[in-house]
Amino acid sequence: MNPDSKIGRRKFIRKTSLGIIGLPFLTSTSWKVAPSDKIRVAHIGLGGMGIQHMKWFSQFDDVETVALCDVDQLRLAEAYKQLSSPGMDAKADTFTDFRYIIDRKDIDVITCATPDHWHALIAIMAFSSGKDVYGEKPLSLFVEEGNRMKKALDHNGSVFQLGTQIHAGENYHRVAEIIQSGILGKIHTVRLWKTGGSPGLGFPLNQACPETLDWNMWLGPAPYSDYNPARCHLNYRYFFDYSGGVFADFWCHIADIMYMSINPDGLYSIDSRGDIPKDGIADTPEWIDVDFRYRDLDVFWTTIPPPVPGADKMHIGAHFEGEKGTLTCDYATKIINTGNESLSDIPEIPQTLPRSPGHQRNFLDAVKNRTQPESNMEYSRKMTLPMHLALISFRLKRKLKWDSQAEQFTGDPAANYLLSRMYRSPWTLPTI
Amino acid sequence: MKKHLLLISCIVLLITSTGSSQNSDFIPLFNGRDLTNWVLAAPEGFEVVLGELITRSHGPGTDIFTAKSYGNFILRLEFLLSEVGNSGVFIWRNPSIQGNGFEVQLLAPWTPWRPDLYCTGSLYGHVAVTNRPDETPGIWHSMEIICDRKLVTVSVNGEVTTIADIDTVETLAGKPYTGLIGLQGNHGRKGQYAKFRNIYIRDLDAEPDYIIKGFYDKNDQRRKLAQIAAVNMGAKMVQPLAGMLSEENPAAYSGAKQALFDIAAKASDPECPENIKKEVNAEVIKSIMNASSDAEINYLRWLSGLITE
Structure with a gap:
C-alpha cells in the first residue's frame, strides 16, 4: 500500500479525529458532517465543464473544495470568483500547474476536465499520489493510456468515475432493465447516432499566446504547435492531437446505454467511412459512419438518424433491434415496440437495477466505501475502446480486424501503432 | 475583368502551349486502335475506324466517357462534323448525376442560327464564346480545353474562343471540379455524325x-x-x-x-x-x-x- 494513499490518510484521520490533527479541517462552514468525514476535492481544468464539476461537488455537505487549477489564469480567476461568491461561498488554493495538487497530501479527490490529451497522465499521477479521480469523458486520448490508467488504479486501490452523468439518470437505468428483461428477445443489432460533426473552424493564423495562458503546459504531452485560439479552449476537440471530434465526445454518452444494457463482447471488425471538414484547420470527422461487428451483434454508428420511427426527432440516440421487438431511446425518452404497440414503458417489468443517487454522489459514496462506482475504470475503458478503434479506421481509411482477447488489431501493425503515441518531452506515460 | 482574365489566360497558354501534342507531358487518351481508356454509355455509340473515333448511332445516351476522372488538365483533340452535325466534349461529368459538369459544344452551323451561348467552343448554356470560331462541317478542326482550377479556356484552331472563370458562373456553382471527360454521341438525326482523332491529355493533377x-x-x-x-x-x-x-x-x-x-x-x-x-x-x-x-x-x-x- 502506498503510504500516501487516501485510504491510509483517511484511516489516520478517523483514528485521531478528536485530536489536534483534526484542527486544520475546521475551516469548513458546514458542521453537519464531521470534518474527518469531509472529502477534500480539487478541480483541474476549469472551462465550462470544470466549473460545472465545482458547482456539482460543492453542493455536498461532505465535500470541501480545497484547490482549483487551470493553465489559463483568467479561467482560474473566474472559477475562484464563482466559488467564493454567495451560494458556494468557499475558498480554495489556486494553481496553474496541477503537479502542486498532485503533491498535496491533504487532497482526497481530483476532478479532471482538461482536454483529452491530459486525461490519462493527470489520472495516473493522481492515483499514484493516493487520490481518487472523477474524470471527464472520453477516458483517454489513446487506447494504451486507458490500459495504463487501469493498471495504476488497480495498483493503488483507487476509485474512478467517468463523467458520463447521463448514465445516472432514470431513463438509462429503465432502458437497461427493459432490455435485460428479455421482452425484446435477443438483441442482434444496435444503431447509434449523433447528428452533426466537427466544424472546420476556418483558417485563423497562429498568434502570440496571451501572457495569462501557459500554452506549453496546455499542450503538455501533445505534439508542439504554435498557439492558435482555434486549437485551444472550446475547439480543441476538433483536433486529433487533443481529442477525436464530436464522435469521440458523444460516443461516450450514447454507447453507454448499449454497454449498460447488453455489455457486448467479442468485437472483431471495425469499418469507418467519413470525411474531415474542408473549410478549416480542424482534422476530426465532419461525418463518420462505422460498422462494428461483435460476436452475435452488429452495431452501426451514423451521423444522421437511422430510418426507424422516432429517430428523426432525436439528435442523439440508440436503437436496439431484438428478435421480439425494438427500443429507441435518447438521454431522457424511450419508445418500445413489441408487435403493434408503441409504448413509453412497460410497467409489468419489475425494477431490478438499483438507481444511482446521482453520478457525483455515486462516486463520492464509492470513495468513502472503497468500492467502484457505476462508470468505473474497467466499464469506461471497455465502453470507450470501440470509439478509438473506429477513429483509427477512419484515419487509415480501411477496415480493421480486432482481436478482443489480445486487444490488438490483427494483421495491421500501423493500426496498432495508433493505439498509442509517444508523449512530447519531458512528459512520459508512466509504466506501473 | 475580362482583360484581366485574358491576361491570365495568355500566361497560362504561354506556359502550357509551347509544345505540340506530342510533348512528353501529353499522353494519348485515344490509341487510335480500340477503346482502351474509354467506356461506352451505349454499346453502339462509337466505333474506331482507321485511327478515328466515329459516332455510330444517334439520340441521347450514346456518349462515351473516359474510364478515369480528371480535374485539372489540358485536352487537345481534332473533330470533324457532318452537315448539321451536333456533338460536344463533356468536362467534369458524372453520367449518373444529372447536371454535373458542362459540355464544350461542337456544332455545324445550321438553321435556326445558334447564338454564341450554344455554338462551337461555348460552355453550352453556361458561358458564351467571345470569339466565334470557324464551324465549317466536313473538315477537321483542332480544339484545346484547359481546365486550370477556376479558369476554363477553350481554343479552336489555335484561337481562344472562350474564357470562363468558373467561380463567376452561377449555373455551375457548387458542382464538382472533377469528373469524367466525355464525347457526345451523335446528337442530331440518323446519318449525321461526328469524328474525333489525335486526342491527347496533359493531366496537371499529376x-x-x-x-x-x-x-x-x-x-x-x-x-x-x-x-x-x-x-x-x-x-x-x-x-x-x-x-x-x-x-x-x-x-x-x-x-x-x-x-x-x-x-x-x-x-x-x-x-x-x-x-x-x-x-x-x-x-x-x-x-x-x-x-x-x-x-x-x-x-x-x-x-x-x-x-x-
Whole structure:
C-alpha cells in the first residue's frame, strides 16, 4: 500500500479525529458532517465543464473544495470568483500547474476536465499520489493510456468515475432493465447516432499566446504547435492531437446505454467511412459512419438518424433491434415496440437495477466505501475502446480486424501503432 | 475583368502551349486502335475506324466517357462534323448525376442560327464564346480545353474562343471540379455524325508543382482536390508537402499536414506493395533531414513509424 494513499490518510484521520490533527479541517462552514468525514476535492481544468464539476461537488455537505487549477489564469480567476461568491461561498488554493495538487497530501479527490490529451497522465499521477479521480469523458486520448490508467488504479486501490452523468439518470437505468428483461428477445443489432460533426473552424493564423495562458503546459504531452485560439479552449476537440471530434465526445454518452444494457463482447471488425471538414484547420470527422461487428451483434454508428420511427426527432440516440421487438431511446425518452404497440414503458417489468443517487454522489459514496462506482475504470475503458478503434479506421481509411482477447488489431501493425503515441518531452506515460 | 482574365489566360497558354501534342507531358487518351481508356454509355455509340473515333448511332445516351476522372488538365483533340452535325466534349461529368459538369459544344452551323451561348467552343448554356470560331462541317478542326482550377479556356484552331472563370458562373456553382471527360454521341438525326482523332491529355493533377499550388487555392473543394491529387501521387509529393509544414498560410499548412498523413496511411496498408512503402518512407526520412523545427521532425518521425511499424 502506498503510504500516501487516501485510504491510509483517511484511516489516520478517523483514528485521531478528536485530536489536534483534526484542527486544520475546521475551516469548513458546514458542521453537519464531521470534518474527518469531509472529502477534500480539487478541480483541474476549469472551462465550462470544470466549473460545472465545482458547482456539482460543492453542493455536498461532505465535500470541501480545497484547490482549483487551470493553465489559463483568467479561467482560474473566474472559477475562484464563482466559488467564493454567495451560494458556494468557499475558498480554495489556486494553481496553474496541477503537479502542486498532485503533491498535496491533504487532497482526497481530483476532478479532471482538461482536454483529452491530459486525461490519462493527470489520472495516473493522481492515483499514484493516493487520490481518487472523477474524470471527464472520453477516458483517454489513446487506447494504451486507458490500459495504463487501469493498471495504476488497480495498483493503488483507487476509485474512478467517468463523467458520463447521463448514465445516472432514470431513463438509462429503465432502458437497461427493459432490455435485460428479455421482452425484446435477443438483441442482434444496435444503431447509434449523433447528428452533426466537427466544424472546420476556418483558417485563423497562429498568434502570440496571451501572457495569462501557459500554452506549453496546455499542450503538455501533445505534439508542439504554435498557439492558435482555434486549437485551444472550446475547439480543441476538433483536433486529433487533443481529442477525436464530436464522435469521440458523444460516443461516450450514447454507447453507454448499449454497454449498460447488453455489455457486448467479442468485437472483431471495425469499418469507418467519413470525411474531415474542408473549410478549416480542424482534422476530426465532419461525418463518420462505422460498422462494428461483435460476436452475435452488429452495431452501426451514423451521423444522421437511422430510418426507424422516432429517430428523426432525436439528435442523439440508440436503437436496439431484438428478435421480439425494438427500443429507441435518447438521454431522457424511450419508445418500445413489441408487435403493434408503441409504448413509453412497460410497467409489468419489475425494477431490478438499483438507481444511482446521482453520478457525483455515486462516486463520492464509492470513495468513502472503497468500492467502484457505476462508470468505473474497467466499464469506461471497455465502453470507450470501440470509439478509438473506429477513429483509427477512419484515419487509415480501411477496415480493421480486432482481436478482443489480445486487444490488438490483427494483421495491421500501423493500426496498432495508433493505439498509442509517444508523449512530447519531458512528459512520459508512466509504466506501473 | 475580362482583360484581366485574358491576361491570365495568355500566361497560362504561354506556359502550357509551347509544345505540340506530342510533348512528353501529353499522353494519348485515344490509341487510335480500340477503346482502351474509354467506356461506352451505349454499346453502339462509337466505333474506331482507321485511327478515328466515329459516332455510330444517334439520340441521347450514346456518349462515351473516359474510364478515369480528371480535374485539372489540358485536352487537345481534332473533330470533324457532318452537315448539321451536333456533338460536344463533356468536362467534369458524372453520367449518373444529372447536371454535373458542362459540355464544350461542337456544332455545324445550321438553321435556326445558334447564338454564341450554344455554338462551337461555348460552355453550352453556361458561358458564351467571345470569339466565334470557324464551324465549317466536313473538315477537321483542332480544339484545346484547359481546365486550370477556376479558369476554363477553350481554343479552336489555335484561337481562344472562350474564357470562363468558373467561380463567376452561377449555373455551375457548387458542382464538382472533377469528373469524367466525355464525347457526345451523335446528337442530331440518323446519318449525321461526328469524328474525333489525335486526342491527347496533359493531366496537371499529376504534376507536383501544379498540385502544390492547389493547396493555396481559396476554394475549399479545389484545395481538397489538390490534396487528393497529392495522395494519389504518393512518394513524389512527400518532400514538397513536408516543405509546407513551416508555411504560415493555415490552409496550405493544415492541408499539407493532412496529405502527408494520408500518404503515410496509404503506404502503411498491409496490402501496399513493399517497394512503395520503402519509397514513401525514404522520402519521409529525407524530409526529416530538411525539416526546420523539432515539431516538424517529430511529426515526420511519427509518420515514418506508421509506415515502418
